[in-house]
Amino acid sequence: MSKVVTRIAPSPTGDMHIGTARTALFNWLYARGRNGRFLLRIEDTDKSRSAQAATDAILMGMAWLGLDFDGDPISQSARAPRHVEIAYKLLETGQAYKCFLSEYEINDLRNLAIKNKSPNAFRSPWREAPPSKFPNKPFVIRIKAPQSGATIINDEVQGNISIQNNQLDDMILLRSNGTPVYMLAVAVDDHDMGVTHIIRGDDHLNNAARQNLIYSALNWNIPVYAHIPLIHGEDGKKLSKRNSATSVIEYKKMGYPASAMRNYLARLGWSHGDDEFFTDEQAKKWFDLQHIGKSPSRFDFKKLSNISKMHIANTDNAALLHELIEYLNVVDQPSLSQNHLNGLLRALDFTKSSVKSFPELIEKNSFILKDRPINIDLDVREKIEEFPLKTLKLLTPQLQNVKWDRSKLEELLNSVCEQVELKFKTVAPILRAALAGSSKTPSVFDMMTVLGREETIERLIEFEVKYNNEI
RNA sequence: GGCCCGUUCGUCUAUCGGUUAGGACGCCAGGUUUUCAACCUGGAAAGACGAGUUCGAUUCUCGUACGGGCUGCCA
Numbered sequence A: 001m002s003k004v005v006t007r008i009a010p011s012p013t014g015d016m017h018i019g020t021a022r023t024a025l026f027n028w029l030y031a032r033g034r035n036g037r038f039l040l041r042i043e044d045t046d047k048s049r050s051a052q053a054a055t056d057a058i059l060m061g062m063a064w065l066g067l068d069f070d071g072d073p074i075s076q077s078a079r080a081p082r083h084v085e086i087a088y089k090l091l092e093t094g095q096a097y098k099c100f101l102s103e104y105e106i107n108d109l110r111n112l113a114i115k116n117k118s119p120n121a122f123r124s125p126w127r128e129a130p131p132s133k134f135p136n137k138p139f140v141i142r143i144k145a146p147q148s149g150a151t152i153i154n155d156e157v158q159g160n161i162s163i164q165n166n167q168l169d170d171m172i173l174l175r176s177n178g179t180p181v182y183m184l185a186v187a188v189d190d191h192d193m194g195v196t197h198i199i200r201g202d203d204h205l206n207n208a209a210r211q212n213l214i215y216s217a218l219n220w221n222i223p224v225y226a227h228i229p230l231i232h233g234e235d236g237k238k239l240s241k242r243n244s245a246t247s248v249i250e251y252k253k254m255g256y257p258a259s260a261m262r263n264y265l266a267r268l269g270w271s272h273g274d275d276e277f278f279t280d281e282q283a284k285k286w287f288d289l290q291h292i293g294k295s296p297s298r299f300d301f302k303k304l305s306n307i308s309k310m311h312i313a314n315t316d317n318a319a320l321l322h323e324l325i326e327y328l329n330v331v332d333q334p335s336l337s338q339n340h341l342n343g344l345l346r347a348l349d350f351t352k353s354s355v356k357s358f359p360e361l362i363e364k365n366s367f368i369l370k371d372r373p374i375n376i377d378l379d380v381r382e383k384i385e386e387f388p389l390k391t392l393k394l395l396t397p398q399l400q401n402v403k404w405d406r407s408k409l410e411e412l413l414n415s416v417c418e419q420v421e422l423k424f425k426t427v428a429p430i431l432r433a434a435l436a437g438s439s440k441t442p443s444v445f446d447m448m449t450v451l452g453r454e455e456t457i458e459r460l461i462e463f464e465v466k467y468n469n470e471i
Numbered sequence B: 001g002g003c004c005c006g007u008u009c010g011u012c013u014a015u016c017g018g019u020u021a022g023g024a025c026g027c028c029a030g031g032u033u034u035u036c037a038a039c040c041u042g043g044a045a046a047g048a049c050g051a052g053u054u055c056g057a058u059u060c061u062c063g064u065a066c067g068g069g070c071u072g073c074c075a
Helices: A018-032 A052-065 A077-092 A103-115 A182-192 A202-217 A248-254 A258-267 A280-286 A301-313 A317-330 A338-354 A358-364 A378-383 A389-399 A406-420 A424-435 A444-470
Strands: A005-008 A037-042 A096-099 A140-143 A150-155 A159-164 A172-174 A197-201 A224-228
Touching: A005 A018, A005 A197, A018 A037, A018 A052, A018 A197, A018 A224, A018 A248, A018 A258, A018 A280, A037 A052, A052 A248, A052 A258, A077 A096, A077 A140, A077 A172, A077 A182, A140 A202, A150 A202, A150 A224, A159 A202, A172 A182, A182 A202, A197 A202, A202 A224, A248 A317, A258 A280, A258 A301, A301 A338, A317 A338, A317 A358, A338 A358, A338 A444, A378 A424, A389 A406, A389 A424, A389 A444, A406 A424, A406 A444, A424 A444
Parallel strands: A005 A037, A197 A224
Antiparallel strands: A096 A140, A140 A172, A150 A159
16 A cells, blocks of 8 residues: 655635644644655646745744644745646647637637526537637637546545536636636646545535546546535634634634644544544544535534633643743733743643733733732722731731641641631631732742742731731 | 535534434533633534335435535636
8 A cells, every 4th residue: 555645725815714734733633644655746836826824834834833844845836837747638638628718719709608598507609619720819728528438536524426428618728818727727636645535625626627637638647635624613604704813823823722723623623533632643543534424513612612612721831831932922922031030931731721822821820920010900908898907917927937838738728717707718818919919829838939938928918918908 | 507415412523224312512401610711520412395116214216405516718
């Protein structure tokens, strides 16, 4: 059995689409799980639609998602001479022909066919014309498609699809300006690149029949097809800017880890029994074409968030910090000081287990990312019904001597609470206010251990003074 | 219009003729708690519709409805 080769072939138009990312992921998983090769080809045949910025966006998206491809990206436009060569080869063997119809004339013929309710696809009158009749006009090269019988597509996802050949028109291979069209380029490139498995959106399902025409005209082996259903928005309509975030970069900016995106996207339309949360290694091992669903699936942010939460909780601190830094960077936040970085690394132990995304993680860690004087959020202020100064007066001096670990601090706090005859429930908001100025924090003991003795005491004193002044 | 594809809880899905149709997210209720959360327990919730094949259909076939795709000198 020959080695598996897959590819992702996006066209460079604007940002990288999340659907493209999923298709890339499927191809990547399939190849990587089978010791195969995964290639990237930029489909820039139509130069007017292409832009370097869009290509960069694709590269960035792939990099963020960790979808590494083999070799250099292949530019389709650079391969145009080869496409032209094949078109002329087909012309020579009589499997393609010159068509001298103008676009205007084609339009008329097409409209006429629709008007007459012709069941057949459009045919050019030049199909069988002898060279002696050729005018001195620009021409396109069309493939000579069979007019009867059927073309079968063996699709790993959709099954065996049969398309009547009278539905297939003599598609254009080379434009009148001599440039190749997409359909030719795809078939030639996939063949030349040795692609064995084409996993792509099912909007290409009908195209597969056309591409098969090219393959068979050239006596090439037809690759394995797997046409996967498209992703829809939460409203069930095709994913668009109106109903969802469409570009990969937006998800990065929302602060979802790449591993979570891979997990969620893989699970969207593919399944491995009841497994919901899995690692890349498992996904590579498990991924197959048989368990890809046939119907389009809706993008669900709630589920993504849940998967994201599990991934954040399961990422080790150093890697998480690395991703967090990249996240802050992409959302144009100022970078963190070494001091903050150090604190963050320690705080992650107990802050990473309960958040859904990086902005939440930042918020949860805000106590360590703030410097004195601590600004107190309004909602926290409101929760402090009375301000028992005596508690702090009693507590602060004792903090000087207590052994600085979590259990000792708990003991101390409990005894102080007893002395002032308050429940810890009442005291905690005050400490939270003093230490973090926010209600979104980890436990006060965890904050104390990370902040350290000195900083904790400074914050408590600062708070005490502030309230003394206000009274 | 023609052709092609799809349809299981709100959502993602399991099921490869025989199940009390399972899981996850979300939702609801209760519990725990030191805030936001998190966590624990329980609950409601599905085979689009109509025929046929079969001892038996979610599963196979056909039709209908709905949704999607293709039908470009776009990709």
